[in-house]
Amino acid sequence: MQPELPTGTRPLSGDERRREVAQRRVEELRDLINAHDYRYYVLDSPEVTDAEYDALMRELRQLEAEFPELLLPESPTQRVGGRPTELFAPVEHRVPMRSLDNAFSAEELAAWAARVERRLGARTDCVCELKIDGLAVSLTYEDGVLVRAATRGDGLVGEDITANVRTLRSVPMRLRGGGLPRVLEVRAEVYLPVKAFERLNAELTQRGERPFANPRNGAAGSLRQKDPAVTASRPLRLWCYALGFAEGVTFSRHSESLDYLKRLGLPVNPELKQVRTLKQAQDFCAYWQEHRHDVDYEIDGAVVKVDALEQQRELGETSRAPRWAIAFKFPPEERTTRVKSIAVNTGRTGKVTPFAVLEPVRVSGATVTYATLHNEEEVRRRDVREGDTVIVRRAGEVIPEVVGPVLSKRLPDARPWRFPKKCPACGTKLVREEGEADWRCPNRVGCPSQAVEWLFHFASRGAMDIEHLGYVTGMQLLELGLVKDPADIFFLTAEQLGQLPNTGEKSVRNLLEAIESARHRPLWRLLVGLNIRHVGPFAARLLTQRFPSMDALRQLSIDELQSVQGVGPRIAQSLHTWLQQPENVRLLEKLRRGGVQLQDEAPATGKPTAGPLSGKAVVITGELETMSREEATHAAEAAGARVTSSVSKSTAFVVVGANPGATKSDKARALGIETVDEQEFLGRLGKPRTLH
Numbered sequence: 001m002q003p004e005l006p007t008g009t010r011p012l013s014g015d016e017r018r019r020e021v022a023q024r025r026v027e028e029l030r031d032l033i034n035a036h037d038y039r040y041y042v043l044d045s046p047e048v049t050d051a052e053y054d055a056l057m058r059e060l061r062q063l064e065a066e067f068p069e070l071l072l073p074e075s076p077t078q079r080v081g082g083r084p085t086e087l088f089a090p091v092e093h094r095v096p097m098r099s100l101d102n103a104f105s106a107e108e109l110a111a112w113a114a115r116v117e118r119r120l121g122a123r124t125d126c127v128c129e130l131k132i133d134g135l136a137v138s139l140t141y142e143d144g145v146l147v148r149a150a151t152r153g154d155g156l157v158g159e160d161i162t163a164n165v166r167t168l169r170s171v172p173m174r175l176r177g178g179g180l181p182r183v184l185e186v187r188a189e190v191y192l193p194v195k196a197f198e199r200l201n202a203e204l205t206q207r208g209e210r211p212f213a214n215p216r217n218g219a220a221g222s223l224r225q226k227d228p229a230v231t232a233s234r235p236l237r238l239w240c241y242a243l244g245f246a247e248g249v250t251f252s253r254h255s256e257s258l259d260y261l262k263r264l265g266l267p268v269n270p271e272l273k274q275v276r277t278l279k280q281a282q283d284f285c286a287y288w289q290e291h292r293h294d295v296d297y298e299i300d301g302a303v304v305k306v307d308a309l310e311q312q313r314e315l316g317e318t319s320r321a322p323r324w325a326i327a328f329k330f331p332p333e334e335r336t337t338r339v340k341s342i343a344v345n346t347g348r349t350g351k352v353t354p355f356a357v358l359e360p361v362r363v364s365g366a367t368v369t370y371a372t373l374h375n376e377e378e379v380r381r382r383d384v385r386e387g388d389t390v391i392v393r394r395a396g397e398v399i400p401e402v403v404g405p406v407l408s409k410r411l412p413d414a415r416p417w418r419f420p421k422k423c424p425a426c427g428t429k430l431v432r433e434e435g436e437a438d439w440r441c442p443n444r445v446g447c448p449s450q451a452v453e454w455l456f457h458f459a460s461r462g463a464m465d466i467e468h469l470g471y472v473t474g475m476q477l478l479e480l481g482l483v484k485d486p487a488d489i490f491f492l493t494a495e496q497l498g499q500l501p502n503t504g505e506k507s508v509r510n511l512l513e514a515i516e517s518a519r520h521r522p523l524w525r526l527l528v529g530l531n532i533r534h535v536g537p538f539a540a541r542l543l544t545q546r547f548p549s550m551d552a553l554r555q556l557s558i559d560e561l562q563s564v565q566g567v568g569p570r571i572a573q574s575l576h577t578w579l580q581q582p583e584n585v586r587l588l589e590k591l592r593r594g595g596v597q598l599q600d601e602a603p604a605t606g607k608p609t610a611g612p613l614s615g616k617a618v619v620i621t622g623e624l625e626t627m628s629r630e631e632a633t634h635a636a637e638a639a640g641a642r643v644t645s646s647v648s649k650s651t652a653f654v655v656v657g658a659n660p661g662a663t664k665s666d667k668a669r670a671l672g673i674e675t676v677d678e679q680e681f682l683g684r685l686g687k688p689r690t691l692h
């Protein structure tokens, strides 16, 4: 018989090990998805393709299905992804605005239909609609007059964008006809027609501003403008796709309610079809997949909805999406074209990215001339050569990528491509660290390409949001030697700005005003702008919520940084290193002298509170019975503790639940640190907690 081992040193069984691996992956996936959601919904600036994002979601969903105990209510699979920004007032939706579940093939669509009919125990008629790739809004009419427009936000609370929506010509200010309902709420998709999108991007590029990745981003960015005049200048349109709420009118079918909206003068998409069989629904999807560019707006799929409202009610919805509808998503579009040449570009972090210069080709409604090749390894793996005919893809339509060459069309003299040894911008020898995929230009201070990319990033919407400071202006400031790093921006004078070509008095004033407002941005924006590796907007927000001043952040150890939920070792390490480097300390001092605020006002939330565990560092390992890890962390923090993820000499005690991580309990024992069980922990929190 095996001797009984003390808790924590018991070897894990295969199942337990699998579960631990799964748990780590689930946490990682949640962090990743949250970060991508933030970039997508708040910044309108996604970093990965939709297909990549969808793959992460699927993996998370599968793991949660296999290990239901890992499923938390706040998981991204359980909620609608958007988040209200700080620009607009919050609006609570009368009826939640949900997302849609997806089917990626005809079989998945069939599986959904079978599920629906099984649940209902009856057959059902459906309506097929186009899935317009824009931005969901709700419009509220009172006595026929438009009183409010809001974004979807997280589904429960959106943003008030009434002033901006009023500028859309396709939105009636007043409904037609008599006998209008007291209150009517309509759901619609705001979009930018493809042609308008291309014109807008051409304009932005000409002004030296960054173009939008796709029409959806263009629509979202145009709608969420501080100044409604900007929205008015963008030719946005909208299609209504559902009735959210109406007082005093009832319908028995979804299709009837759409007819009603049409009669009231609201734009309802005409490409809509009532179907009686699954085959018809599949045909509709297949037809539009083939003809998606026949309409002048982007569609990313088709939506199939149960028509009878009684059946919709019976099917109900989850917190994320209704069970009575499904989105059939089109696969990413692929096209072939020729690679004119392959070049590299040095980005703001010094990372050198290879890209293909293409014969212009239209993919997913936009003209593509550049496509990323990611890194050296990827170029080699795909073996893309200059002169090759290649397949290009815009999936979810961020940066187009080269999928691979069409070998049958390769020219006999095509040579494998070689990564350059030197930075194309400054000539410095490139370096690549052990275990890293990317080559970098190490010339952080003197490389003109890094300088302009950093400046542009610093001033961008996602960071310090300095209007009127785009690529062109940034480049000129650097060329005239007026600016060497972003802190120099805050010392610019009207005379200096007057030296810029084509800059009149008014532009100078605008620019100075924009710089002045940037002095008072929330700290997380500055943190993003500083261009610290791995510190993106999501991490920056989490960090500054807990530690709302730069000085506070500089005092923290890596462990303490990592104690912030959602901040992993890579982020903590990178930020810590950055904050200690003398040149960065000097940069922060210079920013301070330039009048930039280095802390948030009203640091109410997240400050260590006075409580029974005040100032104590606590580690929690294993599963607790009465609460999730997250709740335990919050409870400990509410009692004044700092919760860290690894045991060190400064740890006050370790809370050990069921199936604890072996290293944590081992380390606690080795360092002679107290371990306590759940009951003891609850006791130390101060207030008695009831079991439930």
Ligand SMILES: NC(=O)c1ccc[n+]([C@@H]2O[C@H](COP(=O)([O-])OP(=O)(O)OC[C@H]3O[C@@H](n4cnc5c(N)ncnc54)[C@H](O)[C@@H]3O)[C@@H](O)[C@H]2O)c1
Binding pocket: 036, 037, 039, 040, 041, 046, 047, 048, 049, 050, 051, 053, 054, 080, 081, 098, 099, 100, 129, 130, 131, 132, 133, 134, 135, 136, 137, 152, 188, 189, 241, 303, 327, 396
């Ligand atoms: N690339 C990224 O980083 C990233 C990040 C987050 C989300 N995404 C993408 O966004 C999608 C998730 O976003 P989502 O929650 O808005 O879901 P969704 O866009 O897949 O579907 C739901 C939305 O479709 C819209 N819609 C359009 N036509 C409609 C119609 N006829 N009937 C009903 N609704 C209609 C509605 O606005 C609704 O809210 C995913 O597919 C994902 O790929 C990408």
Ligand SMILES: [Zn+2]
Binding pocket: 346, 423, 424, 425, 426, 427, 428, 441, 443, 447, 448, 449, 450
């Ligand atoms: Zn360089």
